[in-house]
Amino acid sequence: MGTLTKRDLVVQISQDTGEVQQTVFKVVQLTLDHITEALARGENVELRNFGVLEVRLTKPRVGRNPNKPESSFVIPARATVKFKPGKVMRERVLKLSDGMKKKEAGGKKVAAKAVAKPAKASAKPAAKPPAKAAAKATGKSKK
Numbered sequence: 001m002g003t004l005t006k007r008d009l010v011v012q013i014s015q016d017t018g019e020v021q022q023t024v025f026k027v028v029q030l031t032l033d034h035i036t037e038a039l040a041r042g043e044n045v046e047l048r049n050f051g052v053l054e055v056r057l058t059k060p061r062v063g064r065n066p067n068k069p070e071s072s073f074v075i076p077a078r079a080t081v082k083f084k085p086g087k088v089m090r091e092r093v094l095k096l097s098d099g100m101k102k103k104e105a106g107g108k109k110v111a112a113k114a115v116a117k118p119a120k121a122s123a124k125p126a127a128k129p130p131a132k133a134a135a136k137a138t139g140k141s142k143k
Contacts, residue, residue, distance in 0.1 A: 006028060006029075006032075009028060010024045010025045010028055013028070035053065039053060039055055039081055042055050042079075043055075047086070048086065049086050049087065049088040049089070050085075050086050050088070050089055051083055051084055051085040051086045051089055052083070052084045052086070053081055053082070053083055054081070054082050054084070055079050055080070055081060055082075056079070056080055056081075056082045057077055057078070057079055057080075058077055058078055058079075058080055059077055060074055060075060060076050060077045061074070061075050062074060062075070063075045
């Protein structure tokens with residue numbers, strides 16, 4: 001799976017609408033700027049059928065350095081953005097999860113087999129096919 005970038009979005013919208021990419025880029029950038037400004041003011045951003053972006057305050061918590069577990073420090077509360085997907089997005093992504101589960105389950109079975117039966121190292125190099133069989137397969141003969 002790939003990543004959808006802003007550039008990809010601009011190109012796709014430009015192709016779908018027939019608008020010039022520069023114009024589409026300005027619209028997309030202004031949209032993102034307005035969303036960012038609204039979130040910076042502490043407002044929620046609700047995009048129907050897509051989702052809701054809301055500003056939340058995290059709780060202060062104790063942090064520790066894994067290299068020095070005896071030392072701890074307080075991580076202060078801070079504002080973060082939480083995304084709640086809308087109904088349409090949630091349903092469409094849910095359909096994707098079944099395919100991903102099957103793909104992941106298939107990968108785990110292969111990995112489990114590889115771990116269960118490690119390849120045996122042989123002292124002999126792989127045998128080369130006989131010259132007649134190779135010539136016959138390619139349609140060439142040694143006459």
